[in-house]
Amino acid sequence: NAGVTQTPKFRxxxxxQSMTLLCAQDMNHEYMYWYRQDPGMGLRLIHYSVGEGTTxxxxxxxxxxxxRLKKQNFLLxxxxxxxxxxxxxxxxxxxxxxxxxQYFGPGTRLTVT
Amino acid sequence: xxxxxxxxxxxxxxxxEDVSMNCTSSSIFNTWLWYKQDxxxxxxLLIALYKAGELTSNGRLTAQFGITRKDSFLNISxxxxxxxxxxxxxxxxxxxxxxxxxFGQGTILTVHP
Numbered sequence: 001n002a003g004v005t006q007t008p009k010f011r012x013x014x015x016x017q018s019m020t021l022l023c024a025q026d027m028n029h030e031y032m033y034w035y036r037q038d039p040g041m042g043l044r045l046i047h048y049s050v051g052e053g054t055t056x057x058x059x060x061x062x063x064x065x066x067x068r069l070k071k072q073n074f075l076l077x078x079x080x081x082x083x084x085x086x087x088x089x090x091x092x093x094x095x096x097x098x099x100x101x102q103y104f105g106p107g108t109r110l111t112v113t
Numbered sequence: 114x115x116x117x118x119x120x121x122x123x124x125x126x127x128x129x130e131d132v133s134m135n136c137t138s139s140s141i142f143n144t145w146l147w148y149k150q151d152x153x154x155x156x157x158l159l160i161a162l163y164k165a166g167e168l169t170s171n172g173r174l175t176a177q178f179g180i181t182r183k184d185s186f187l188n189i190s191x192x193x194x195x196x197x198x199x200x201x202x203x204x205x206x207x208x209x210x211x212x213x214x215x216f217g218q219g220t221i222l223t224v225h226p
Contacts, residue, residue, distance in 0.1 A: 033212070042201060048212070094212050098161075099212030102212065102214070104148075105155050
């Protein structure tokens with residue numbers, strides 16, 4: 001049981017490049033989330049999904065897109081990376097009965113130059 | 114959006130000392146949670162609180178859901194070196210659903226042996 005896994009762990013992009021971050025969970029959780037963590041600002045919700053095929057915007061969705069084609073996977077895409085998207089990205093999941101008890105992945109550190 | 118004010122921002126203590134930190138909001142929260150983040154890893158859930166006035170323990174950790182529903186407290190007794198990390202409070206604001214959480218800025222805890 002690996003829990004929540006994220007790939008890649010580190011990535012450096014040039015401004016304007018695109019990339020996709022992959023999150024996978026093996027706990028059969030219905031809900032999945034993408035957060036970003038910046039120094040002194042805690043975690044902020046980017047997008048979330050309450051089930052396969054559904055997505056919704058969180059607090060800071062601009063510049064990001066997501067897809068949830070399979071229940072166990074949640075993808076975060078950056079179409080045209082900007083330096084302001086330099087951050088640590090965390091994926092989390094929870095089951096619907098206890099949706100606030102979220103399990104986090106190890107994070108992806110992204111630097112945009 | 115909703116804001117959570119977490120204090121103190123950082124703490125430097127000696128091993129064996131007790132620790133207290135708190136989180137406050139200007140509006141009511143229906144759920145309070147406390148997470149711990151070790152360096153280079155994702156947050157891990159420590160305690161979840163669902164009722165005003167609730168007091169819950171997890172080993173040496175004790176957390177309380179404030180009666181006003183606008184605050185929460187976390188105490189760590191007899192600290193040890195492995196308590197080092199960042200502690201985050203998180204809450205579900207009234208009127209929200211689907212596991213959407215607001216996070217505090219975090220308290221950085223350093224324990225000197």
